Amino acid sequence: MQSIIRIGSRESRLAVRQAEIVKEAVESSCPGVKAEIVTMKTKGDRILDQSLELIGGKGLFVKELEKALLEGSIDISVHSLKDMPMEVPEDLPIVAYGEREDPRDVLVYKPGHTSVREGGVIGTSSRRRTIQLKKLYPSCVFRGIRGNVQTRLRRLEEEAFDGTVLAAAGLRRLHMEAVIGRVFSVEEVVPAAGQGILAVQGRKGEDYSWLAAYDCKKSRAEAEAERAFTAALGGGCTSPIAAHAQMAGTELQLTGLYYAGEDTYWTQTKTGDAGKAREIGLALAEEMRRR
Numbered sequence: 001m002q003s004i005i006r007i008g009s010r011e012s013r014l015a016v017r018q019a020e021i022v023k024e025a026v027e028s029s030c031p032g033v034k035a036e037i038v039t040m041k042t043k044g045d046r047i048l049d050q051s052l053e054l055i056g057g058k059g060l061f062v063k064e065l066e067k068a069l070l071e072g073s074i075d076i077s078v079h080s081l082k083d084m085p086m087e088v089p090e091d092l093p094i095v096a097y098g099e100r101e102d103p104r105d106v107l108v109y110k111p112g113h114t115s116v117r118e119g120g121v122i123g124t125s126s127r128r129r130t131i132q133l134k135k136l137y138p139s140c141v142f143r144g145i146r147g148n149v150q151t152r153l154r155r156l157e158e159e160a161f162d163g164t165v166l167a168a169a170g171l172r173r174l175h176m177e178a179v180i181g182r183v184f185s186v187e188e189v190v191p192a193a194g195q196g197i198l199a200v201q202g203r204k205g206e207d208y209s210w211l212a213a214y215d216c217k218k219s220r221a222e223a224e225a226e227r228a229f230t231a232a233l234g235g236g237c238t239s240p241i242a243a244h245a246q247m248a249g250t251e252l253q254l255t256g257l258y259y260a261g262e263d264t265y266w267t268q269t270k271t272g273d274a275g276k277a278r279e280i281g282l283a284l285a286e287e288m289r290r291r
């Protein structure tokens with residue numbers, strides 16, 4: 001095994017922090033192995049003035065890193081699983097899943113405030129978050145706010161936003177829990193497939209046994225159920241599909257959110273054998289589509 005591992009990452013603070021989490025895990029479980037982080041700017045990071053859905057979707061955050069993996073300039077790359085397209089190239093599979101951080105969405109208030117005023121403006125570019133928050137804040141207006149965590153918090157402070165929705169996981173990894181105003185339960189706001197899970201992408205056929213200690217079987221099962229559901233309903237790009245799985249013992253419970261158009265949606269839960277995570281995802285998608 002080579003003793004210097006190169007970990008590819010996007011340049012944002014959150015992305016680098018996530019790569020560091022994997023670096024620390026690998027270095028501590030494999031004595032003698034050192035890792036270095038190689039950062040690159042992706043198209044998704046460069047184009048901030050347009051909706052992701054319009055410029056090409058989630059793939060924009062991973063393409064540059066996939067090219068580097070294929071060329072061999074990095075050995076693995078670390079991503080938020082939530083940002084990975086449902087179809088991963090066959091030669092660049094996900095080779096490990098991190099233990100899940102807090103999967104919930106949170107609301108951050110404008111500095112100095114403890115609520116969102118009646119008729120206030122909530123910043124989010126996510127249709128998944130918008131349709132669910134409209135029920136909780138029926139008087140509010142929802143406006144797009146792209147950019148990484150730091151950019152969004154700055155815009156919340158400087159622009160006409162009363163609150164913004166972020167993933168708890170990102171804030172916790174950055175040790176920024178202090179900005180959290182309200183935490184939404186996974187029933188109030190069903191998270192995106194993979195939210196809170198880190199995905200390590202690698203090259204097919206390569207020996208990644210040094211990641212075995214990092215790989216989390218529970219995250220893998222939950223991710224497979226959530227991503228199978230989302231992929232089956234054509235999500236991941238423009239439709240606001242949500243899915244959240246929880247594995248306990250040998251059981252896995254999956255809640256899916258099905259979007260029927262014009263802000264109409266419903267949720268449904270299915271439980272089954274955790275060893276059949278993908279099948280649960282596909283079956284729930286089928287049941288919800290037929291309803």
Ligand SMILES: NCc1[nH]cc(CCC(=O)O)c1CC(=O)O
Nearest residue numbers: 080082166167169170195196197
């Ligand atoms: N789209 C950006 C993104 N991708 C993953 C996370 C959070 C970390 C995670 O879900 O693991 C975030 C930030 C956010 O939604 O607030």
